[in-house]
Amino acid sequence: MTVADALAVLRERGPDRAAENALLGEWLLARAGLSGEAGEVTVAPGSARDSVVLADGRVSGTVHRVPWARDAARVALLADGRAVVVDRADLTVQAHVNLAGDARDTVVLDGAGARTGAAVDPEELFMRGALTRIALMAGALDRLYEIAVRHASDRRQFGRPIGSFQAVQQHLVNIAQQVALAGVAAEATVRRAGGFEIAAGKLLANRAALSAGRSAHQVLGALGTTREHPLGQLTCRLWAWRSEYGDEHHWSTRLGVAVARAGADNVYPAITGGSTVVSV
């Protein structure tokens, strides 16, 4: 599966384990010279709370927020700068979930035997993780837009479709704008996944998640706030993905530092040329 194909799957189908693992787990192992093993591999995204040490081919410590660790055959992680992979049988999983109830497990390693690969810059994994989240968020926002627009047309109150009220239309416009921004961000990062594009793309996706999410809930009213309703499922995931692989503060500061370093004369060239002009 090419990167573009896998990102398209994430955008169209939502959190697809095969696509996400291909983009992150299998990529990390290939990057570290550890590919070739069969079985699903998930990746520890690298939380500030993590602490792991690698000694004599054994890993000890704890990593957090690992997607589907409980179901994976293997868990890949970065330990002391090296990519390592540990079999499910050699680690302990504490089940945790994100806001949407998706598995984000804590993995405890107690001198677990690990295949050790090459050194991989954690930034590379982080960027790639952000790329997956941009695609997921753009896809969720596409569906959120459809739900809000359909509801505004179907739902009648005061004897007419609620979408005929200007106050409701304002929410639809905001949703359309935010969804369009997240959409171009996702498409642009598929075309050119440089640091600038990923930083700007994740910022736009994060902003859209909060803003369009709020508007969509307002359009759907109480109906959208149940555990079963597809809108609630989408917004819960959007809120969770917002924090994964870089929140607004992370990416805005980082992008700002890079642009400031390039200097005032290069701000506009950066806006038009992205990572061909500025290194984030």
Place this chain on the structure above:
Amino acid sequence: MLRFAPSELTDAELALQDQVREFLAAELPRGSFAPGLGMAAGRDEDFSHALAARGWLGMALPRRYGGAQRGVVDRFIVVEELLRWGAPVRYHWVADRQTGPLILRYGSAAQRERFLPAICRGEVSFSIGMSEPGAGSDLAAVETRATRVAGGWRVSGTKLWTGGAHENDWFVVLCRTSDEDDRHEGLTQLIVDLRAAGIAVRPIAYLDGSEFFNEVVLDDVFVPDELVVGDVGAGWAQNTSELALERAGPERWLSTYLVLEQYLREHGAVDERAQAMLGEVVAGWWGIRALSLSVARLLDAGQAPVAESALVKELGTRFEQDVLDAVWRLVPEDPDPAAGSLFERLLATAILGAPSFTIRGGTNEILRSLAARALRP
């Protein structure tokens, strides 16, 4: 469903971008002129002539009228560079952006021959005569009236917010030529000489003290038949299409760009607050520019992205204000409009100009209603 499809610039388009950047660096180096904010920048006929000499006015007009026949995206590239540079675009702005395409689309053969080559050479300037005291967002309420006389029309009424009426050559006046059951019927567009007998131009003192906008009173002004644009009575549709397709250009999201750039030049982004602000606004521009460019591509493909244009203008103009607020928050004292610092002067000008961003060319409230018509399952 909305049709935003982001695209990269082609090699030829990137080459054009480089040419414009080199031209500006050579002709208008930083520090050699007082940069303006977006389309409210300075007026400089010589500069407009220099642009014309490069083929950068009337870019989308056909060659037979002196245009470059290059399309909407090419014009987008030139305009965004001019605006972000703060270049003095005011002399040719309305003619190049609005009146040229209007005359090409609806004007008579004689009008095209008369005005389009002059627009492409940067030798004629236009204002807009749409708003009136009683007709703002509700443009069909215009009361300026043209009455048939031998060989033409006699026009009386009052136009408001006519930018540059005191310095431009012509303005296109939307007026009532007949009373119909449907008030969108019976409207007509006339090209009116701003120096004609019966015209009185009175400046409006704007918030920043400038007197660019005017009230224009027409008292029995004679307009010959050959200056009627398109069909008598078809003014509403013509005027609407003139507005709709010019909405989403770079002038709708670059009005405060220079405030940010000059802040960085003078202060840098030395702390986390400034860095985060910079990252936020740069990401915003990157995304909005992609949407705006995609509208230009749709126009080049012969489509009529009315809803997309309205969404981008609504988004872009609010963004211009957000950028301003974000930079302003980093400044401890209220800016002095006569300060020695260029940043401070630009900030003051932007603060005083910002309320108009979300009003001019169609208020955001009207744009939202317009766009919402397309937001259906």
